[in-house]
Amino acid sequence: MPKDFSASELGVDIKDYVATVEIRRPPLNFFDFELIREIADVYEALDERDDVRSIMLCADGKAFCAGADFSNRTDAQMEDDNAGKSKVDDEGVQSLYVEATRIFHCKKPTVACVHGAAIGGGLGLAISADFRVASPEARFAANFTRLGFHPGFGLTHTLPLIVGMQNAKLIFMTSRRFNGEEAVKMGLADVLAPAGEVRQAAWDLAREIAINSPLGTESTRATLRQGLAEAVKAATDHELAEQVRLRKTADFKEGVRATSAREIPNFIRG
Template identity: 35%
Template sequence: MRDTSSEIELEIKDHIGILTMSRPPHNFTDLDFITSLADTLWNLSLDNEVWTIVLAAKGKSFSAGADFSQGGVAPETPDVHPVESFRLGTRKFYDQAIRILRAPLPIVGAINGAAVGAGLGLVLACDFKVAATEAWFCAPFVKLGIHPGFGISSLLPKLIGDKNANDMLLSGRRVRANEALAFHLVDEVVEKDEVLGKAIEVAGKLIQSSPMALRSTRKTLRDNFLGSIEDILIHELDKQCELIDTNDAREGVAASLERRSAKYTNS
């Protein structure tokens, strides 16, 4: 496992754990990073002095998701068919996604920039979302030739409604901050230099309540929101494995890396 100690920064102040992703400029999510993030969230839940969390990021992006130039979310497994290797690695990644989505403490997202793919999944792990005016959100899976993951195909419609989720998931387009506000994907939009301060302000209002009641109520709300997220992630992974070894998926990833329009062949 890569040393991720410098990639997750933590400050605890007035019962608020300010957790900052520090893999600038884009805070790509691989297995080591997502595991470290999950570990930190759960470790904070054991600290009686931490009642709520602010999730922030350094760099240009909040999180641009998987870095396909470095092999995606998990390293390949030697001497294993590529599809099975993808399944094994991504399943480990999704196990950590479940831990993040089910983390016990309320989370306020301070979204400074782009939230793409798994980065959008991290947004969905937050109970309140404060976005910068230049932030944008994207679930570009169909443009990569694969099925959505990180529970997004189930959670996004619950949060923003079927119509808006269909728009995002079937088009793969970018949704700017003000449109995301209209979708109820985020709760507030402020200038970039105000994002962290506003998120801390929101967290400060939360800690005025009983931490035990806050945590208990949050669990009920999150359980309702997540539903059978474990089964959903298995379904998403099955669908991704059906597509990952197709020509369209290879072309989609190549086009993304080469910053050009993809030429799909339905094969």
């Protein structure tokens, strides 16, 4: 690999033209700027390898990616959010959503293995893949409105493309969790496999893609996804503006508090 990822929170294994990229932040694999940047870095490195024709994204632990971790947020951190501050790395590589957009520029076909929860930004990460293989125990949710918040990660563009506008509205406006069987029925997941076999099923799909012509497959994928990364960039620009605005509200603070306490929030529209 062009970069040494041995000390990262990602595992990378290449076999039979399939690169398995494993998130290693168990048990819940919460995401942040650094994790999304590392995934983007790995994808870009894999794009340059002739021995990789498809990617299988999976995770160690209970969840695929349970979204952002709000459980330990202090009042001071909430004030930082209310000031609209964005988290950047030491080199000032802008916001998390810029890194997320890099993921959508990946050239290789990708399969996400969702064995547990894919929540919020974790759902956005799963949807960045071309396909999703899920277990019945998987949980998919865009719980932004339960947090008093606006969806992010480009989901306002990508989710309706996959499940249709009506299902997308249902997912966003209820913050409901859908299991693997429900996800397959609405098109949110493509393959259902038993919990103990879901990773193998995801790898098998990635391998089925990899045995085809890499030039033909990548060309076809590029045509089908033409303009997607640019549309995600436009969506995240709007999403971020709305998130910054809503971070300043009492409802957002109440949503975070209630979610951390596992309570039903008492929103006041303020």
